Amino acid sequence: MAERVEVPVSTPYPVVVGENLDTAGSISKALKPGAAVILTDSNVGARHAGSVVENLEAGGWNVLGVIEVPAGESSKSLRVYGDVVGRLAASGLTRDSTLFALGGGVVGDLGGFAAATYMRGISFVALPTSLLAMVDSSVGGKVGVDLPEGKNLAGAFLRPRAVIADLERLDTLPDRDLSCGLAEVIKMGLLSGGAYFDDLNLIGAARSRDPEALRTLVLDSVRFKADVVAGDELETGRRAILNYGHTIGHALEAVADYALLHGEAISAGMSAAAHLSREKLGMDLIELQRDLLQSAGLPVNAPATDPANILAAMGRDKKRRSGDGAAHRFVLLEDVGSPVWGVPITDDEARQAIGAIL
Ligand SMILES: NC(=O)c1ccc[n+]([C@@H]2O[C@H](COP(=O)([O-])OP(=O)(O)OC[C@H]3O[C@@H](n4cnc5c(N)ncnc54)[C@H](O)[C@@H]3O)[C@@H](O)[C@H]2O)c1
Ligand SMILES: [Zn+2]
Numbered sequence: 001m002a003e004r005v006e007v008p009v010s011t012p013y014p015v016v017v018g019e020n021l022d023t024a025g026s027i028s029k030a031l032k033p034g035a036a037v038i039l040t041d042s043n044v045g046a047r048h049a050g051s052v053v054e055n056l057e058a059g060g061w062n063v064l065g066v067i068e069v070p071a072g073e074s075s076k077s078l079r080v081y082g083d084v085v086g087r088l089a090a091s092g093l094t095r096d097s098t099l100f101a102l103g104g105g106v107v108g109d110l111g112g113f114a115a116a117t118y119m120r121g122i123s124f125v126a127l128p129t130s131l132l133a134m135v136d137s138s139v140g141g142k143v144g145v146d147l148p149e150g151k152n153l154a155g156a157f158l159r160p161r162a163v164i165a166d167l168e169r170l171d172t173l174p175d176r177d178l179s180c181g182l183a184e185v186i187k188m189g190l191l192s193g194g195a196y197f198d199d200l201n202l203i204g205a206a207r208s209r210d211p212e213a214l215r216t217l218v219l220d221s222v223r224f225k226a227d228v229v230a231g232d233e234l235e236t237g238r239r240a241i242l243n244y245g246h247t248i249g250h251a252l253e254a255v256a257d258y259a260l261l262h263g264e265a266i267s268a269g270m271s272a273a274a275h276l277s278r279e280k281l282g283m284d285l286i287e288l289q290r291d292l293l294q295s296a297g298l299p300v301n302a303p304a305t306d307p308a309n310i311l312a313a314m315g316r317d318k319k320r321r322s323g324d325g326a327a328h329r330f331v332l333l334e335d336v337g338s339p340v341w342g343v344p345i346t347d348d349e350a351r352q353a354i355g356a357i358l
Contacts, residue, residue: 001016001018001085002016002017002018002021002197003016003025003219004016004221005017005219005226006226007139007140007159007174007229007230007232008171008230009022009159009229009230009234010061010225010286011032011095011139011159013160013161013162014026014030014134014163015138015139015162015165015222016143016162016164016165017134017161017165017167017215017218017219017344018162018165018166018167018183018210018215019167019168020166020168020193021126021164021165021166022054022055022059023052023056023059023207024055024058024059024060024061025056025059026162026164027061027161027162027164029160030162031098031123031125031161031162032063033056033059033061033062034062034096034097034098034250035061035062035064035092035093035095035097035098036056036061036062036064036100036102036341037053037061037063037064037066037067037087037088037091037093037098037099037100037112038053038056038063038065038066038067038099038102039066039067039069039084039099039101039102039103039107039110039111040066040067040068040069040101040102040103040107041068041069041070041071041072041075041103041104041106041316042068042069042070042103042109042202043071043073043186044103044104044107045066045068045102045103046127048102048129048172049068049118052059052096052100052102053066053125054188056100057263061098064091064093064097064302065087066089067084067087067088067091069083069084069107069110069157071106071108071185071262072106072258072259073146073253073262074258074315075106075107075110076106076109076110076145076146077145077146078147078154079144080110080145080305081085081110081113081114081145083191084110084111084114085114085117085118085230086205086252088114088118089118090188093118093119093122094119095119095120095122095351096122096123097122097123098122098123098124098161099111099114099115099118099123099124099125100125100126100127101115101124101125101126101127101156102127102129102292103127103128103129103130103133103233104128104129104130104132104133104137104177104240105128105130105132105136105262106138107133108126108128108133108137108138108143109137109142109144109145109152109155110143110145111124111126111143112124112141112142112143112144112156112160113143113144113145113154113155113156113158114156114314115158116156116157116158117156119310121158123159123161124158124159124160124161125161125162125163125164126160126161126162126163126164127163127166128163128164128169129165129166129169129173130170130177130180130181131173131177131178131180131181131182131190131194131214131218132177132180132182132183132184132263133181133182134165134167134170134218134221134222134264135181135184135185135188135217135218135221135222135225135276136181136184136188136221136225136242138160138163139163139222139225139226139229140163140225140229140233140239140242141157141158141160141229141233142155142157142176143156143157143158145232149191149316150250150254150313150316151250151253151254152250157234157302157325158275160243161343163313165218165222167192167211167214167215167218168289170209170214175207175297176261176297177261177272177295178206178207178209179207179263179264179265179297179298180261180262180264180298182203182206182207182217182246182263182265182296182297182298183262183263183264183266183293183296183298184221184263184266184297185200185203185206185217185220185296186200186203186219186226186270186289186293187242187244187245187270188221188224188337189224189292190221190244190270190285190289190333190336190337191224191242191333191339192198192220192224192259192337193335193336193338194337195220195339196220196221196224197337199216199217199220199293199334200292201216202215202216203217203292203295203296206296207295210244214241214256220351224344225242228241228242231326231334237341238341240341240342241329241331241339241341243331244270244273244331244332244333244339245266245267245270245271245272245273245328245332246329247269247273247314247328248261248265248268248272248310248314248318248350248353248354248357249265249267249268249269250265250266250269250275250313250314251269251310251311251313251314252269252302253265253299254313254316255305255309255310255313256303257261260303262303264298264299264329265302267293267298267299267300267332268299268300268302268357269299269355270289270293270355271286271289271290271293271300272353272354272356272357273330273331273332273333273353274286274289274290274333274351274355275352275357276330276332276343276345276349276353277332277333277334278341279349279352279353280332280345280349281332281333281334281340283333283334283335284306285333285335285336286338292296296317300357301357302354302356302358305357305358306356307351307354307358310354311347311350311351311354314328314350327344327345327346328344328345328346328347328350329341329342329344329345330345331343338342
């Protein structure tokens with residue numbers, strides 16, 4: 001059965017969650033069939049692009065091409081972005097066409113940025129295929145690419161016309177990437193509290209690919225993220241809570257030159273944030289959070305490196321605001337379901353928290 005969650009921003013869009021979804025049928029209310037290009041990556045394309053093309057063409061779409069980029073974070077670059085928009089132009093895509101991003105967060109972020117900028121913006125539909133993309137990156141409109149100077153430094157906000165999360169596609173997702181998606185699921189469960197937090201007892205089952213557990217956690221996450229995004233779409237305030245674990249996590253990703261996957265880096269980053277929550281807010285959730293992350297098969301420590309490198313990478317992270325001295329700004333947990341954001345953290349405090357996870 002398909003469930004629809006509306007993301008109630010100024011131009012609302014549906015997130016459809018289910019198994020064996022009819023993509024063309026699911027989007028027919030949002031978009032008239034027309035010319036389309038599918039962006040995918042070298043892992044996902046061979047497995048899933050054929051059925052998407054077939055479904056769209058049967059629904060009246062004219063698929064002009066399937067653009068495949070190499071799998072992995074390195075495709076979220078200006079070079080690959082340039083290549084993709086060049087190929088959109090070469091395929092003859094016009095302003096009234098649609099780009100479908102079929103893949104994980106990399107293809108979604110890259111494809112969304114291409115759709116936001118090609119001819120100053122064409123329609124965009126997200127077909128997330130990784131758990132991380134279903135629960136997190138395909139909802140909320142943030143798109144972009146990395147620069148050598150740091151992650152996500154060139155980007156835009158773009159509302160997709162629809163997000164179609166077909167849980168069947170997770171069948172081919174490697175276990176390591178499934179665990180990465182669970183990192184964001186655990187993050188949001190801790191931020192949300194309540195029934196969503198209680199559902200985190202399904203993490204083990206989800207890791208074993210129990211379909212009901214996956215469906216429940218995807219829906220919890222999509223509903224939670226939709227609610228946070230609707231309240232603060234452009235992240236001038238509360239949306240910042242979604243960066244829990246990301247201040248140090250993004251730096252770990254950059255320092256490891258993306259050998260550490262996003263969800264793994266976030267898992268270690270959340271562990272550091274839990275130490276800071278204990279130091280600054282007196283709330284010790286370290287063990288509870290560690291048990292959850294470990295049950296998802298995630299690392300709670302970072303690979304050995306000099307903390308100075310991580311601090312330097314944090315200094316380059318865009319979320320650090322200018323003009324407030326030495327302070328980093330962190331999201332911390334006062335309790336499960338009670339995040340606080342913008343907590344000033346000195347270099348020394350950050351260094352200690354990093355030390356706790358090395
Ligand atoms: N825009 C946002 O709001 C937001 C939020 C969170 C994360 N992100 C970004 O998302 C990215 C991480 O996303 P990700 O973990 O999905 O990375 P990814 O897109 O690299 O996918 C992970 C791996 O799984 C493979 N894969 C995906 N679906 C598959 C399937 N069904 N079958 C087989 N293989 C499959 C991919 O080819 C890749 O090798 C990072 O760049 C991160 O910054 C963005
Ligand atoms: Zn993330």
